Amino acid sequence: MSKSLLRKLRNALIVLFGVSLIVFMLMYLSGDPIALLLPMDTAPEVAEAMRESLGFNDPLYIQYFRFLSGAVRGDFGNSLHHNQPAMGLIIERMPATIELTLASVLIALAIAVPLGLVTAVFSNTIIDYIGSILALIGQSMPVFWLGLMLLYVAGVKYRLLPITGRGTWQHLLLPAFTVGAYTAATIARMLRSRMIEIMQQDYIKTARAKGVRHKWIVLKHALRNAVLPVITILALQLGTLLGGAVITETIFAWPGVGRFMLQAIQNRDIAIVQAGVFILAVSIVFINIFTDVIYTVLDPRIRYE
């Protein structure tokens, strides 16, 4: 266990290094941070002086190693546009992103588990058809369209919920639902097909033969086995969402990391992008490790291997 954990951490470090190198190169090759900082009609010699004083004229590898030596000490440098430490700026925006992520996952589960179960238990009936169509719609609806429609209906037409900002559960509801809808649909479909498959297994037949009640067969014997792939999807989704649900955050003016990173990318504010990518990579690594642990709890077979 501890050996595999160490191996995972080592791999994570390699991934982090690779990611930071690629991001650094892409950012530098595609635009000049100084050009995007100064007003367009600034005299070129002024821009040049600033480029020089900030070290942007040094060879790329020197700039990268300067960044790297700071980063290993936890210093990602100052944001050019905000004149503040980049890591602090990212961390300030994490609570909003975490809040949105957790809420959307809760909403997704609250929709997906009943939907997946019902469509599986009543497979090939009208209930299944309706449920499956709902799931298909949820999966294929573009996020920006769903977001804007929700805003229009709940915010403008019926004035039920606020349109912008963060602070109360009313503010959270629409963005969380927008993000959660897709996850819910994916999980529901996955759960349905796994459940249908499992219900054909021999041990389920055995349970039936023993006279276990149908309810318990579904909830205890089948669901527990069907839930593993759901955990995988959830973990993947969590990782993605912690990087910020960019479109949703933009539409709902949600003050999270995604929207902030997008702006930083557009401004070539490299310190912020690097700090953000670092946080994201670390959280994905930890989620993966955490998922592995959950697997062993849920499925003893994995523990014994």
Next chain:
Amino acid sequence: MTRTLFNRNRLVILMLVVVLIFTGCQAATEGDNNGDDTEKVLTVLQGVDPTTMDPNMHSETPTANVDRQMFDSLLDQDDSMNIVESLASSWEMQDETTWKFYLRDDVFFHDGVQFTANDVKFTIERIQNPENNSSQIGNYSAISEVVIEDDFELIIKTAEPYPLLLVRLAALRVVPKHYIEEVGQETFASEPIGTGPYKFERWVKDEHVTLVANEDYWKGSPSVKKVIFKPVPESAARVMALQAGEADIIVNLPPHQVSEVENDASLSVGQTNSTRFIMLVFTTKNQLVSDVKVRQAINYAIDVDSIVNNIFSGRATPTAQPVANFDLGFDSNLEPYGFNLERAQELLSDAGIAEGIVINMGSPSGRYPMDKEVAEAIAAQLGSVGFDVNLSFEEWGSYATNTLQGQQKHDVWLIGWGSSTFDAGSTLDFWLNTNLITAYYQDSNYNPVLDELLNESKRTMDDQARESLYHQVIEIIHEQAAFVPLYQQVDLYGLSQRISWSPRPDEIIRVFNIDWNE
């Protein structure tokens, strides 16, 4: 046994998550402007959050919109962009490089400390200090010395005659020397104090900035007592927030949503000519557009009126020059080429351009209102005179970088431009002066003349003389079709009927000038 354990764990996790969410929800509920009737709050929605509260360290309009409420500038510009008094009540030019300023003696910072000439000197030198990496450093590099005569009189010297000094000083937001020395730059950038009509109250990053009225403001107490700036990046969401009564002013109202806002009885549309204009630039070192006839043909081939009417519903002003109508140097007598298909075809055949020749065109997408639609319309129009248009859209960051580094390779490409000095000089210099890498117009016959005119204008202190130099430049580039000037933008705002306010061409919202209607 395992089942109950498992259930209990699940329950604990679930509860943890719920607790987490609701603790996260406790903060910042005061952002809303509904409810409390005793204190009306003005809400302004912009596309992005300010990057700093330090007015000397950025060059962004959305950020300036917030800091301009808290700080006064040494001079100011009225709604027609004329220089007027502000913290300096009068000034005189002693010689071509020496200016004397007389400061008001009744101005106090928000902490009660009096504003003096020391603060002005401190502000200028702070921007000039390369260690501070201020993006405004270029605006004040002409100033060679600031001499304090006494608390309310100071001399500003420039190394050479510098006609733009007063405009630059009208953008100089004066910061408190004593406060910054006491708390440091970083604290100042998040908890600022100034002399302006509003005091800083709270900034929750990417959520809102809240300012409250400075009742002791030297121009009088503001009628709006509290103002909140919120970033809402999606323009459709800004419009919906306005419709739902969550906002009083929204910026960058999309042209296609104007009628929707106009049709709502509780809303109105504010508009003004922007200082920004949109044009096509020719890279004349490319063979195809090195011929003046081809450039003129392209000018004739583009139907700007149709673009303005169909894409902007008439809310843009066709223009004949790369200069906005507020800028010194704008030639109001100059007429655009106008749409003339026959003339275009004639010129192209004169130039020996065969049907189906490929022209490379570039444009950003999403940087200016409807830029993508405009570029597509132009591509179609160029296609109708026989060009095979290869139109590519680029991400703004690399597009801007290429532009500034003289690396744009397209034959013709779209860009928006505005002078930050209200003077045609910086714009014309940028695009035409062959000392700069951005001189995309290259013609051995005309470049020497243009260079001479532009260099002379930089030394010319007299506004009228400078204007006539600019007119000569504009005449040449018009005749030589160095650009395709398209239209001057109109800034559109969505407004609630609760307020009366008219927008300014420099895009700065002066909350001090806003009154409640009710």
